[in-house]
Amino acid sequence: MWKKVLGVGVVLIAGIGLAVWGAGPKSVATSDDGNVTQSKYYKELKQTPTGQQTLANMIVNQVLDKKYGKEVSNKDVTKKYNETRDQMGSQFEQQLTASGMTPQTYRDSVKLELLERQAVKAHTNFSNAGLKKIYKEYQPKTSASVILMGSKSDAEKIVKELNDGQDFTELAKKYSGDSASKKNGGKLDDFDSTSTKVDPNVKKAAFKLKDGEYTKTPVQASTNSGYYIVKRNTQEKKPSFDKMKGDLKNIKVNEVMSDQDEVNAIVGKELGKANVDIKDPDMKNVLSKYTEAAAAQAAKENKK
Numbered sequence: 671m672w673k674k675v676l677g678v679g680v681v682l683i684a685g686i687g688l689a690v691w692g693a694g695p696k697s698v699a700t701s702d703d704g705n706v707t708q709s710k711y712y713k714e715l716k717q718t719p720t721g722q723q724t725l726a727n728m729i730v731n732q733v734l735d736k737k738y739g740k741e742v743s744n745k746d747v748t749k750k751y752n753e754t755r756d757q758m759g760s761q762f763e764q765q766l767t768a769s770g771m772t773p774q775t776y777r778d779s780v781k782l783e784l785l786e787r788q789a790v791k792a793h794t795n796f797s798n799a800g801l802k803k804i805y806k807e808y809q810p811k812t813s814a815s816v817i818l819m820g821s822k823s824d825a826e827k828i829v830k831e832l833n834d835g836q837d838f839t840e841l842a843k844k845y846s847g848d849s850a851s852k853k854n855g856g857k858l859d860d861f862d863s864t865s866t867k868v869d870p871n872v873k874k875a876a877f878k879l880k881d882g883e884y885t886k887t888p889v890q891a892s893t894n895s896g897y898y899i900v901k902r903n904t905q906e907k908k909p910s911f912d913k914m915k916g917d918l919k920n921i922k923v924n925e926v927m928s929d930q931d932e933v934n935a936i937v938g939k940e941l942g943k944a945n946v947d948i949k950d951p952d953m954k955n956v957l958s959k960y961t962e963a964a965a966a967q968a969a970k971e972n973k974k
Contacts, residue, residue, distance in 0.1 A: 716952055720770075725948075726956040730937055731782050733944045738788035747781045754780075786933055790926045791919075793936045801918045805911050808921070809863035813903040814876040815856035817841055818848040818896050825888035825897035832884060838901050847896055856901070864921055869893070875900040931963050938964025 697705040715721040735742075755762045766776055815838060819825040828841055842856030851858050861868045863877070875889045879902035888897035908914075926932050938960035948954050 722953065722956045725953055727782060729946055729957065731785065733940055734785035734789055737940065738785050741788045742781060742784045746784055747777055750780045750784065751777055786937060787923060787927060789936050789940055790933060791923050794922060794926055796919050796922060801915065802911065804918050804921050805914060809877045810906045810908045811860050811862050812876055812905045813860050814858055815842060815901045815903060816848055816851060816858060816872060817846045817856050817899045820847060820896045822888050822897045825899055828899050829886055838884065872898055872900055876902045881905065934960050934963035935967040
């Protein structure tokens with residue numbers, strides 16, 4: 671979530687300067703040695719990547735808010751904001767400062783992401799065939815435990831001890847290199863196939879096991895940080911397709927949201943409908959990543 675929102679950009683960090691459009695001789699700063707006028711400030715600001723991205727974000731926000739604003743409430747923004755803040759804990763304020771953001775500009779970025787999500791939802795085809803494919807691949811909430819060892823040979827020694835009847839929980843507490851789960855006997859937080867906090871290789875292995883089984887062959891971490899022995903504790907029964915339909919649509923939207931080119935193309939389509947006209951010739955290309963993505967997608971669709 672945090673990286674995604676930072677990718678959206680700092681929405682209003684320089685908004686005052688860009689909103690002025692260089693009008694008038696009014697000063698934004700004065701000194702005995704001279705003044706910094708709004709027009710001079712704007713002229714300098716618009717040459718920077720931050721200034722150009724800010725204008726792009728302001729335009730996108732305005733266009734999407736007009737069409738999808740009713741679907742994004744202040745409550746929704748606050749919920750997302752609080753989720754990220756609570757997840758990062760004491761690091762939250764430091765990350766804001768390091769990114770040149772304030773709580774308000776971060777909230778603006780959260781809102782922009784939620785507006786983009788609504789646009790993606792509006793442009794996504796939720797056919798039964800597509801949703802059934804997602805349903806078939808979906809794995810429900812699973813409880814699993816792991817023992818992480820530094821090498822494959824060390825992991826194979828743990829497998830041998832398990833085969834000899836040693837207790838998985840005790841071995842995890844004694845040997846596992848996964849500090850987050852070690853104290854709990856290797857038990858991970860429950861996850862399903864959409865979870866992003868669990869190593870994908872661990873998830874894949876757990877889904878193939880039956881309850882109570884563990885991997886007889888060590889599973890290499892996707893980050894190459896060692897080898898896991900994975901034990902599946904339990905797995906919930908998968909709900910019916912009809913009961914899961916709403917969740918399946920959210921999974922589909924999440925898939926699209928993870929593809930930035932696809933998101934940019936959808937935003938580009940919305941910008942095209944809004945007839946955006948940028949008056950300043952130096953800022954004409956601030957929306958190019960959206961318009962080019964939309965054009966590329968249109969060309970691809972025409973070839974089908």
